Amino acid sequence: MPSSQSRSMPSPVTLSVNGSPVAVPAGATVAVAVAMAGKACRTSVSGEPRGPLCGMGICFECRVSINGRRHCRSCQIVCEPGMEVKTEVKANG
């Protein structure tokens, strides 16, 4: 993986994941914010944790709720300041 340390980091974006603030580099996807918060994106019907598998919007394993809208693919959505992200942890979720 190429190092990004030589480039200047853009100013961070702060959003909330399950109510806790998380700061991510501008341009990061919501999947990054969820990972930085140490959470699984969702829980499968059989109760297993799920997170980004394909990273390109095909597998639907990285779904989270964003600003109250459920089943958003976190790997395809760029973080915005103040976004409220909730992981989908309930069975049947």
Added chain:
Amino acid sequence: MSSTAYEVVIVGAGIVGAACADEFALRGMRVAVVDRDVVGSGATAAGMGHIVVMDDSEAQFALTRYSQRLWQALRPELPADVEYEQCGTIWVAADEEEMAEVQRKHGYYTRLGVPTTVLDSQALKRLEPNLRAGLAGGLLVPEDAVLYPPCAARFMMERAHKSGTQLVSGSVAEIGQGRVRMSEGIEIAGEIIVNAAGAWSSELTPGIEIKKRKGHLVITDRYPGFLRHQLVELGYLKSAHSVSSDSVAFNVQPRRTGQILIGSSRQYGAEQKDVDHDILRRMLQRAQEYMPGLGSMSAVRTWTGFRAATPDKLPLIGPCPGDTSLFLATGHEGLGITTSLATARILVDGITDAKAEIPIEPYLPSRGWKESVHA
């Protein structure tokens, strides 16, 4: 050939055929069921699975209510995967004209012993907060239920199988005169042949007036709590009765998973299975007019199916004129899941000379039979 001789051979392993097999088997008869596909794979798998009392006519009311009671009696025996949920139906009234229909329906159901509750605008909003504001009200029918039809059909076939019913896989070329001839040429003999082939039944029994009426459905991802009852617009009465043109109506159903089934559409003369994107768009627009929140949901699958429609909106149950061995159990249009159990009961009652619990005359195939056609 004695090895292939049955008392009853049923063509079609949809929910109607399965219910008939179960009923014949319960009364100790030797039964075979023939289908070209797996159990419950036609309209049974394509439809919503609504156990609903309807009152387009007295005969329709009698059959749907009788059948609903049979479902209620069967409920303790149904496996969990049948997902029987008594969520109730709400008939949604958009305006005062439709509220008048709510009152009429309430009066009719009350007279005939079906509990209902009239909902004003606020009460409707409390029960279903995701309906748009400004609707006039509705009628709650709490004994209506939903289930997952393919598993219900499988349950009935398995139960029939335990009583000795055989399931035969293959395409049927011809039926009648005490036998079912398969496409490969094999013949299965039966004293009684039952055509339960749904939208395809008129191909096997020319002369019966069954037309394919195409429908579309959409199922969403899981949104638990968004929808609690089966909701049907009362404008549906206007559109579903329009026999000539394509129509859509708001009709949504909550599944146990939190998924939402979104319907409905009705089209005659559309014989291809393909999704028709124009009618799908109209159907989803109609749904969003009632529940705007549906518009931001993810749909996971869209499909079509064919209802077996008759001209008078009643099924054909009983002996087929012109062939003493042939019986019909078809033409249930959009109510086959509801009326499958009653269909099986009254068909087998008629054949075994038992007294049926409801008058069977309105469903007899001999009504409106075209003598000139079946010759």
